[in-house]
Amino acid sequence: MTRLTDHLIVISFDCLSALDYSKLKELPHFKELLSTGSLCKNVESIYPTVTYPCHATIVTGNFPNRHGIINNTFIQPGRVSPDWYWHRRHVKGTTLYDEAKKAGMKTAALLWPVTAKADIDYNMPEIFANRPWHNQILVSLFNGTPLYQLEMNRRFGHIRKGLNQPELDDFVLESTVATIKDKKPELLLVHFTDLDTQRHYHGFSSQEANAAIRRHDDRLGRIISALKESGIYHNSTVIALGDHSALDETKAIQLNSLFNKKGFISLDPKGRIIDWKAYCKGCDGSAYVYIRDPSINDEVKHLLYELHRSRSNGIQQIYTGEEAGAMGADPSCAFMLEAELGYYFKDVLEGDLIHTITPEDVKEKRYTWGSHGYSPKKENYHTIFMAWGKGIVPHKELPGMHLVDEGPTFARLLGLDLGSTDGKVLQELIDE
Numbered sequence: 001m002t003r004l005t006d007h008l009i010v011i012s013f014d015c016l017s018a019l020d021y022s023k024l025k026e027l028p029h030f031k032e033l034l035s036t037g038s039l040c041k042n043v044e045s046i047y048p049t050v051t052y053p054c055h056a057t058i059v060t061g062n063f064p065n066r067h068g069i070i071n072n073t074f075i076q077p078g079r080v081s082p083d084w085y086w087h088r089r090h091v092k093g094t095t096l097y098d099e100a101k102k103a104g105m106k107t108a109a110l111l112w113p114v115t116a117k118a119d120i121d122y123n124m125p126e127i128f129a130n131r132p133w134h135n136q137i138l139v140s141l142f143n144g145t146p147l148y149q150l151e152m153n154r155r156f157g158h159i160r161k162g163l164n165q166p167e168l169d170d171f172v173l174e175s176t177v178a179t180i181k182d183k184k185p186e187l188l189l190v191h192f193t194d195l196d197t198q199r200h201y202h203g204f205s206s207q208e209a210n211a212a213i214r215r216h217d218d219r220l221g222r223i224i225s226a227l228k229e230s231g232i233y234h235n236s237t238v239i240a241l242g243d244h245s246a247l248d249e250t251k252a253i254q255l256n257s258l259f260n261k262k263g264f265i266s267l268d269p270k271g272r273i274i275d276w277k278a279y280c281k282g283c284d285g286s287a288y289v290y291i292r293d294p295s296i297n298d299e300v301k302h303l304l305y306e307l308h309r310s311r312s313n314g315i316q317q318i319y320t321g322e323e324a325g326a327m328g329a330d331p332s333c334a335f336m337l338e339a340e341l342g343y344y345f346k347d348v349l350e351g352d353l354i355h356t357i358t359p360e361d362v363k364e365k366r367y368t369w370g371s372h373g374y375s376p377k378k379e380n381y382h383t384i385f386m387a388w389g390k391g392i393v394p395h396k397e398l399p400g401m402h403l404v405d406e407g408p409t410f411a412r413l414l415g416l417d418l419g420s421t422d423g424k425v426l427q428e429l430i431d432e
Contacts, residue, residue, distance in 0.1 A: 003415030004391030004430065006235035009180075009188045010410065011223065012058070012112070013216050014051060015196035015372065016242030017204075018042060018382040023213055029221035030386070033240060037388030038396035038429050045244045045376040045383055045403045047327045048283035052085045054243035054403060055113040055191065059096040061407030061421030063328030068092040069114055070330035075281050075290060077265070078273030078349075086127040086143070088118035096407055099416040100187040108185035110172050111193070116143035122183055124149050124175065126191060128163060136162075152178065166215055169194040173219045180226040187414065190223075192216060199246045200368040237390050237413055241406065242383035244372045247285065252355040252367055253314045253339060254348040255280035255287065262303065264296065271350060278334075282345035285374030288324070288333040297334065304335060307353075314343030314354060317375075327375075328422075341378075344371045393431045401426060 018041045024030040046057050046064060048071065056062075056069035064070045068090055073082040088095075091114055097107050101119050108122035109115050116125040123144040129136045141149050156174040161167040169192045176190050195212040202208040220240060227233040256279065259265045264278040277293035278300050289304070291297055307313040317338035325331025339345060346355070346367065361367040374381060385401065388394075391413045404423030411418045412425045 001412070001415045001417060002432070003413075004432070005237040005389065005413045007184070007186055007188070007227075007232050008237050008239070008410060008413055009223065009227070010058075010190070010239045010241070011220065012055065012189075012191045013195060013240065013242055014191060014193045015199050015244060015246050016213075016216075016240075016384055017245035018242075018384045019245065019380060020213060020242075021384060023210070024217075024384075027214065027217035029217045029224060030240070032224070033220065033238065033386055033388045036394050037238075037386055038392055038394060038398070039384065039386045040398035040401045041382070041384050042398075042400040043242070043383045043385045043403060044400070045381075047324075047329045047376055048286045048373045049244035049376055049381075050283050050373045051193075051196070051243060052113045056085075056091055057403050058241070058243065058406050059112075059189070059410075060091065060093060061404050061411075061418050061423040062093065063404060063422050065325050065328050065331055066092065066422060071281065071283055071288070075279065077276050077279050081130055083130055084127075085114055086116040086125065088115055090114060094418060096410050096414075096416070096418065097187060097189065099411060099418060100414060103414075103416060105186035105414065106183065107187045108179050108183060109189040110176055110179070111191040112189040113191060115189075121145065122148045122179055122185065124152060124172075165194045165197040166212065169215070169219065173222055177222055177226040180223065180232075181230045184230055184232055192219060196246075199370040201362055201365070201370075203369040204246050204248050206369075235390055237392055238388050239406075239410070240386045242385075243403070244376075245381045245383055246370045246372045247341060247374060247378070247381065248370050249342055249344045249368070250357055251314060251343045252346040252348070252357060253287075253343055254346050254351055254353055254355055255289075255337075256347055256349050257351050258303075258353050260349055262299075264300070265349065267349065273349070280337075280345065280347065281333075282347045283373040284344045284371035285339050287337045287339075287345040288330055289335040289337065290332075291334040300334065304337070311340060312354070314340045316340040338375050344368075344373070387429055391431055393429055396429060398426065398428060 053064040076082040111126040152175040159171040198208040198212045266274045281288045319336040324336035409426045
């Protein structure tokens, strides 16, 4: 298969929405990209629309039920901070970076989800210390490329303030610029989370979110400048994309607190889970319900439909596990729940079924003002895709596309093949 570009730069601006287009087209660096590139501002994401499943979809071209990353975190009832799907081993099948490496290409990834221990030449995985005895730098080094990460930390580590934003993305940016100039990777995957963080804790249209979009424009400009300075600009393709959008919320659905009261969850005197028969595993705007004791299946079903009868309980839709699987989500769940607008799910074990969020809740980071994870069919909830450079037809606007189409299209640009995928190559964007 003919290779159409020498360098593919994929920049994921987490939580960038189609609704942001009116701002992006007025910002200098996005405006420059859009003036000669192509775009789609009607990209349907996957279900559930959360970060790790989305990014696994982007590099595989498959839905979560096929690539195996069905949520951000594992089902670990009782864990205050469940482990995330950090590691490459959790992804079923091949990925874009696997195929690039097989073809002898130089690869790099910076904070791209689900890449810990991946076979990537220059890998700074998104993973954090999740045990009291863990050290963040050592955890990152052990799961990525040690010497490369040590070099980036030596040069730019002073910028970071733990996992706080915007400092974390500023560190990632400087590492990205240095990687382009020093390594000239043929495939570069970069993940920025500044906007996502601001929308969670300040709301979709907040001043803080708008400021993050302007910072992202500056980051895009720095990356383009690095491509020019390194002499690979004219042989490169730049992709700027979002993985999902977000919606504002004022109430949290705490279904496990009800399961606890019904005896489906057993706690010790300190409030820790001893055992469970049914458990609600939240994906923010949606939730999986898992049942370990089949004898209570009908009881749980009846309870859920009773809650569904009143919109004040926040459950917009109930799906069976089979229906969830048909939508690309985890078919092994007993039920999948979709939240009403203004609501999202929390894995809280005690308290009221519906919790009204307060500023103090958000300040203490117990709850958020905005989230995602909802059905991709919700209105005004699409994300965006922008492409420029070698192998891309200029001035093309697609009326619609799906997140699963991105991986096969990236593979085509690099002359690679992801095999049989749920998505397709966007031939309308490809300049042969």
